[in-house]
Amino acid sequence: MSTAVEQNSSFKNYFSGLFNGISTTLKGMWITFRYVWAVKPVSIEYPEVREVLPERARMRLFNDSQNCISCTQCAMACPVDCIYIASEKLPEGAEIKKTSNGQAIRLKLTQFTIDTALCCYCGLCTTVCPTECLTHSHDYEFSQYTIDAMKYDYLAPDVKAWRDRIVKV
Ligand code: SF4
Numbered sequence: 001m002s003t004a005v006e007q008n009s010s011f012k013n014y015f016s017g018l019f020n021g022i023s024t025t026l027k028g029m030w031i032t033f034r035y036v037w038a039v040k041p042v043s044i045e046y047p048e049v050r051e052v053l054p055e056r057a058r059m060r061l062f063n064d065s066q067n068c069i070s071c072t073q074c075a076m077a078c079p080v081d082c083i084y085i086a087s088e089k090l091p092e093g094a095e096i097k098k099t100s101n102g103q104a105i106r107l108k109l110t111q112f113t114i115d116t117a118l119c120c121y122c123g124l125c126t127t128v129c130p131t132e133c134l135t136h137s138h139d140y141e142f143s144q145y146t147i148d149a150m151k152y153d154y155l156a157p158d159v160k161a162w163r164d165r166i167v168k169v
């Protein structure tokens with residue numbers, strides 16, 4: 001048979017346990033509610049919502065081939081040799097066009113391919129380009145199923161459509 005002192009102590013333990021249970025639950029819930037109502041979310045509803053990238057972000061490269069003079073400086077600067085350029089002389093007497101910054105286009109660009117699977121986005125190629133036709137776009141959505149598909153041909157007909165899409169992004 002328990003004494004009055006023992007009974008008193010078990011009541012105390014019961015209420016102190018109850019108090020602890022309620023107070024720790026409230027503490028935990030307070031952290032949850034703080035994140036639900038007061039803290040700004042750090043995630044976004046991608047792809048409906050997209051991050052606005054910093055102006056100088058270096059994403060997939062784009063060559064505006066109309067302004068490329070086939071000088072190969074970008075390929076020479078590339079530390080991983082992932083830019084493939086081919087060109088040929090213009091036929092005798094052909095009109096020498098100019099780039100938008102006034103440089104003569106003396107060669108006909110026949111291949112401009114970048115293997116973006118190898119590219120390390122260092123930006124050296126864009127820095128040396130004398131006509132500034134090679135730039136980093138803000139397009140970061142270019143995953144592919146095969147490594148080969150990571151090679152982008154900037155003379156391909158669909159490049160214009162891609163450029164229009166990334167300008168809107
Ligand atoms: S960003 Fe760097 S690694 Fe990529 S193609 Fe240009 S120079 Fe090469």
Ligand code: SF4
Nearest residue numbers: 068069071072074129
């Ligand atoms: S450096 Fe610029 S102009 Fe020269 S080949 Fe490369 S992209 Fe074309």
